[in-house]
Amino acid sequence: MTLALTSSHIAKPHVAREPKPPVNGLPLSLSNVEKRFGALSVLQHFSLDVPAGRFLAVVGRSGGGKSTLMRLIAGLDKPSSGTVSIGGAAVDGLNPDVRLLFQEARLVPWQRVGENVGIARGPRWQETARATLRDVGLEDRENDWPSVLSGGQKQRVALARALVSQPRILLLDEPFGALDALTRIEMHRLLETLWTARGFTTVLITHDVAEAVALADRVVVLREGAVALDIDIDLERPRRELADPRAVDLQRRILEAV
Amino acid sequence: MAEASLAGARTEASGASRRQPVSGRAPGQGAALRQRLAPWALPIAILILWEIASRSGLVTARLIPAPTSVAAAFWRLLLDGSLLYHTLASTQRAVIGLVIGGGIGFVLGVVNGLWRPAETFLDSTIQMVRNVPHLALIPLVILWFGIGETAKIFLVSVGVFFPIYMNTFYGVRTIDPQVVEMAEVYGLNRRAMILRIILPGALPSILVGLRYALGFMWLTLIVAETISATNGIGYMTMNAREFLQTDVVLLGIIVYALLGKVADLATRAIERRVLSWHPAYQGQEMGTP
Incomplete structure (x- = not known):
């Protein structure tokens, strides 16, 4: 990683x-x-x-x-x-x-990893979500459901979600x-x-x-x-x-x- | 009367247990096949016994017709088109009632779940009305709407309203507040919040409401159609009763059972599809290629 x-x-x-x-x-x-x-x-x-x-x-x-x-x-x-x-x-x-990373990952369980990262759905959110997931070392997980991730992976997704908008x-x-x-x-x-x-x-x-x-x-x-x-x-x-x-x-x- | 026929069935039961090993030996190979056929053994045995009891006169065929005569009635009514006609009439009422009652229940559930003033204003009244058995409204409904379509659709709507309302309200109210706060912090507007966070989050609960509602839907329809109708499965069976066509009555009951089963299977399929994110459904998702 x-x-x-x-x-x-x-x-x-x-x-x-x-x-x-x-x-x-x-x-x-x-x-x-x-x-x-x-x-x-x-x-x-x-x-x-x-x-x-x-x-x-x-x-x-x-x-x-x-x-x-x-x-x-x-x-x-x-x-x-x-x-x-x-x-x-x-x-x-x-x-x-300003972006805030909570104590819990707070991922939306019914949205896939990529959709969670692009939660605000800005312009070209899929591309930026993919790129940010790569930055946190989860490049091939964008189509997974959050429930299959480990605790550390969930926090990585949360980190990507916080960073995707270049705060x-x-x-x-x-x-x-x-x-x-x-x-x-x-x-x-x-x-x-x-x-x-x-x-x-x-x-x-x-x-x-x-x-x-x-x-x-x-x-x-x-x-x-x-x-x-x-x-x-x-x-x-x-x-x-x-x-x-x-x-x-x-x-x-x-x-x-x- | 029923006691006598039960006793008859019991006498035959010993005959069945003697026959059972013979049919069990017929496949001959492997425990696997026997395992697969085992659940069917009892229903088939009962059908055979029933047929024998009915034909031999142990039970009165006029009261409990043989399976073959029910099958014959099915075939007869299928060919003359009346089975399809009545089934469609019933299904149409069921669907219209479900859409109206379920739609209102869903909207009120969402509004009351999201907006406290609406809850304060409406919920206690709804809870009060909920405790009235909706079938008790039948005399009143007949006075209001006569015995036309409106009466039956009204009753079905009332029947499906409450389970959908209750479960939608509960689903909206029990969304994880931490996820909602997160979505606010990440700048989701009201519309996105409702469409992407609240409704999908309430969906498991809403679908539970839908399954309850489908049960109430058929129940209400059976009662409403037997009381006042000129078509539909309920009318078909009540009409058959007048002419002592017990086979048709039984057929009507079976059709209701099948319609209920179809509705339940449809909801399950919807659940599997829209709840594929849920850990409880993930094993099944992997099963399908």
Whole structure:
């Protein structure tokens, strides 16, 4: 799988890029955001800036406001006060430049894999769906029903569905949490490769500290609705070695803050 | 009367068990063939016994005619065209009633499933009316529409309305909200949402409703046609009863059974086709080349 990806990369003439991703992404900014559900305040005075094309991981315990943060960025919820802005414009509802990968694959069971990827049925959706399925390593599965796929394959289809419209911000809400360890590592590599090639701004929500350190440029720890730690992960890519002592040290620091 | 004929059948049963091994030996080879023929043994034995009981006078042929005389009646009515005429008349009523009642049930089920105000306004009334046995409406329906086509089509429509309505409503209401949210996030408009997400998702439930509805359809029709009609299978059997043509009465019952079976097979075929995505149907999909 990984091999197929690398070779398709090399096949394109000008893809021999430097490790720094090209900036196709949009900058993301939250300033003084508060979100209440009735009397319960989930986020308080929350501010965060993510420059275009960066990979941010948000780590925290369940109920710490991670999913709320994600829904605010995606435009699924409105903040009680403060502003969320994408590319300089305040978020007002759903934005086609922003794509969200859910915890569950959420494939439509009665549509074939290719139809799931092209769910929005844009112009020439079949071709683009096929091409994106190739990018996630599922080139010959477009006519299969979702029910015959494994958990990892379903998340790959979901990833292809998110990427098919060339989004400039990708939000990931613990999408690999339910996968087995080997499949999860495969998905990490796939995501890193795609992010390097396409350069979308990425926000990954996770409670897996190792996953955050393996993927992100920067990790924010969210505790009781506020930032408890904000550190850069300055490790060279591609990150293949999980036992890197620097990574282990970073993981320890993050765990202490969670 | 029926007791006597049953007793007669029972006396003959011992005769059958003696005959049974003889016919079993006839194929001679392999357990496989016997396995295949086994399910047919009992019905065939019953038919043979019935024939014997009827011919020998053990049961009154006027009340329980022999299978051969039912077959003869079938042939006679097929040749003079009346069997086809009555079957078509019944089928036509059934289909018109199904389309009207099922159509209204489907639309109301979708509307109430999608739109809360409609549900609040309509559903409790529908549930109340549902508990009235629709055949209890017959006297009223005859007063309203007379004994013409309208009365029978009305009754069938009412009969099929409820199962289709209930199951469509349930199917629409129980769509996975996560899939609906995903479709919203991916920018599907209302029309695409209904056509590509909600209706296909409700389809398994709608088809269950359809199968129930087909049962109610024939049931209603039998009753409606026996009470008031000038054609149709129900009329044919009631007319035959007047002239003590028991073979024709029995034939009518068999035709109803066959029509019900055909309707059920058709629904199953539709299910296999449109639910091929469903894990429960995938084994069968692979079976067909």
